[in-house]
Amino acid sequence: MRLHLATVLLLGGLVSSRPGVALEPYVVVEDAIPKALGARVGEVARGQDILRDRERGNCLICHQGADSAEPFQGAIGPPLVGIGARLDAGQIRLRLVDSSRLNPETVMPPYYRTEGLRDVAPAYRGKPALSEQEIEDVVAYLASLKTF
Amino acid sequence: MRLKLALGFLMAMVGAVAGGEEITSGSAFLSPELRHQQDDPTRNPAWFWVEQGQELFSRKPEAGQACSQCHAELEKSLRGAATRYPQVDAASGRLLNLEGRIEQCRVQRQKQPAFGYESGELLALTTYVASLSRGLAMDVETSGPAQPFYEAGKAFFERRQGQLNLSCKQCHGGLVGQKLRGDTISHGAGTGYPAYRLEWNGVGSLHRRLRACSLGVRATQFDYGAPEYLALELYLAGRAGGLPIETPAMRR
Numbered sequence: 001m002r003l004h005l006a007t008v009l010l011l012g013g014l015v016s017s018r019p020g021v022a023l024e025p026y027v028v029v030e031d032a033i034p035k036a037l038g039a040r041v042g043e044v045a046r047g048q049d050i051l052r053d054r055e056r057g058n059c060l061i062c063h064q065g066a067d068s069a070e071p072f073q074g075a076i077g078p079p080l081v082g083i084g085a086r087l088d089a090g091q092i093r094l095r096l097v098d099s100s101r102l103n104p105e106t107v108m109p110p111y112y113r114t115e116g117l118r119d120v121a122p123a124y125r126g127k128p129a130l131s132e133q134e135i136e137d138v139v140a141y142l143a144s145l146k147t148f
Numbered sequence: 149m150r151l152k153l154a155l156g157f158l159m160a161m162v163g164a165v166a167g168g169e170e171i172t173s174g175s176a177f178l179s180p181e182l183r184h185q186q187d188d189p190t191r192n193p194a195w196f197w198v199e200q201g202q203e204l205f206s207r208k209p210e211a212g213q214a215c216s217q218c219h220a221e222l223e224k225s226l227r228g229a230a231t232r233y234p235q236v237d238a239a240s241g242r243l244l245n246l247e248g249r250i251e252q253c254r255v256q257r258q259k260q261p262a263f264g265y266e267s268g269e270l271l272a273l274t275t276y277v278a279s280l281s282r283g284l285a286m287d288v289e290t291s292g293p294a295q296p297f298y299e300a301g302k303a304f305f306e307r308r309q310g311q312l313n314l315s316c317k318q319c320h321g322g323l324v325g326q327k328l329r330g331d332t333i334s335h336g337a338g339t340g341y342p343a344y345r346l347e348w349n350g351v352g353s354l355h356r357r358l359r360a361c362s363l364g365v366r367a368t369q370f371d372y373g374a375p376e377y378l379a380l381e382l383y384l385a386g387r388a389g390g391l392p393i394e395t396p397a398m399r400r
Contacts, residue, residue, distance in 0.1 A: 109313055117311060129311050
């Protein structure tokens, strides 16, 4: 198991990424993407909105977020409270971009990937679920959640 | 180490003996309040559709016969029918669900224009006919001519799809009982459909529910009655074999 994981990480690191036409290239180092996508600068407040927005991130369908005022939060993924204390920005970025690089069976959707998907609805075809700016906004927000 | 291995084998065997996955009805995942409402015919609004269906069933078209004239003795002729759908139509070799069979009778035997999928009339008739099988176990044919359809449905159920890259099986297998927002994920048995959904404020077909799940993962929504959803419906029905029909059910 541990060996398997290491192989996956190594492959990720060596091959780096083969992005679709519209995607910014990125490099995976161990279990992280250390550099911001397209050198964008994320904004915490916008990231928080995206997390809640049912049309965009809709993350709270599966995760318990940091805002207890939000009704009906999911309990499928790990709670996101204090996530910034557990993972650094680069680690969070890889988990958003494509968690299947760490766990092939993952339920966590790939938010910045267009290849290897099938039967994508026409409105979403050929586009990543979140843009590079939106990914960076969410990364900035989650990385700021350092307390429980 | 050796002990662990032995334990692993033992557990695999227990799973195989139990026949793998055990499926329970969607009703088992309702809140107690909604469940009570569903089980009380005076508070479950889906019974209006059953009544309307019963009325349509005995209504005689201008020319031609009423459904009730061919299916005279209801208890004998149509009780249990819904447990055997979808099924392969012997004449055409096509897979038909209950809606498809009702439309076929309407066009070929009654010589009337089709109602159309998800029309009020077809929903009412389907709900009524399915309600005649309430409490009877699902029992579809999945071998013989039905097998290729069943296999196609199974493959559909198990493959990841849509921009969010999730399979039906990941939710309705691995995540059963977990909270997706306000919903508790069930096995996706579908044995209560057509059902009254609070979100719809009315009765809708199983294919309407499937379209909602497709949309949820940002996958292609197939048309009502499309071959993809028919095959999926057959797989779901086969997987739910032995579970009682609960139409007309209530869902969130």
